[in-house]
Amino acid sequence: MTPRPPQADQGEAEELVRRLLKGERRALARVLSLVENGTAEGRQALAALYRHTGRAHTVGITGASGSGKSTLAGCLALEFRRRGRTVGVVAVDPSSPFTHGAFLGDRIRMQSLSGDPEVFVRSMATRGELGGLAPMTVEVVAVLDAAGKDVIMIETVGAGQDEVEIASAAETTVVVLTPAGGDEVQAMKAGIMEVADILAVNKADLPAAEALMAQLRALTGMASPERPEVSILRTVATKGEGVAELADAIEEHRRRLEASGELERQRLERAQRQVLALARHQLLAGLLRDAERDGRLEELVRSVARRELDPYAAAQRLIERAER
Ligand SMILES: Nc1nc2c(ncn2[C@@H]2O[C@H](COP(=O)(O)OP(=O)(O)OP(=O)(O)O)[C@@H](O)[C@H]2O)c(=O)[nH]1
């Protein structure tokens, strides 16, 4: 594989970003592919578009598999479009192909979405990584943000750790629960209550929806004092019921974040986490590349396994070598 001259790549990436910023759908799709595949052009594009990000409202939609997240995201997409917003949807590791068909129950809504150039849906695989967010989710969201999408929904199947992860990537987190979930509330209450800004009780057409609502009200009443205002809403995504109220709650949450200064605080926190994670990743990658190349890692590992060297001393030697 012969590397192409970096200058040419950079020119191509910048040209793509120019077209993306003008709203060209094909440029958007191309940049997304470059970014998702971790290419050098993708990185250059991200660098060029980053200062155009930060406008979108990012909304996490998380919950158990089959709880109706995609159906709900589809309804919300329509509702936001009705309100004049442009929409991006990132479906992380969807268990079924995320087509506009799977997206919505009824045909009329489906058609009104699939013909709409202002709705952009992207599916991503986690590629076997642990956690609910694919490695490039944050970057994909940034691309959609720069492309001018007003609301970007991130759908993930959540369970415990994943929910925490999505909450750190999105400004507003909607946790979707269903009365069919049974003991789900017991199992997930600790994790959920911490990250949910809004609890949507979907499939509220099923029996026991009211019981679940009551249970959740009791739980959120007990929740930590710094998160007192978790909204609990009932929805029937297949019929679009409760969707306008859910959209209201999502918008209201963003307004509150902004007014309280919390949005700014979260942005700083997110930026710090991102910079440190990338730095850690780069450092480690560099360290391992060198240590593997000269066989030093293997040598140290063997010494530790033979109990000639303790792991702390070995790690220290690995680092010292890299620092030199
Ligand atoms: N009765 C009822 N069924 C619903 C409702 N919302 C969604 N469903 C159905 O539930 C099933 C799963 O819906 P999806 O939207 O694909 O659920 P999901 O959470 O995105 O599923 P995964 O992406 O596989 O985790 C579909 O058959 C929907 O038609 C609802 O409000 N009531």
Ligand SMILES: [Mg+2]
């Ligand atoms: Mg889905």
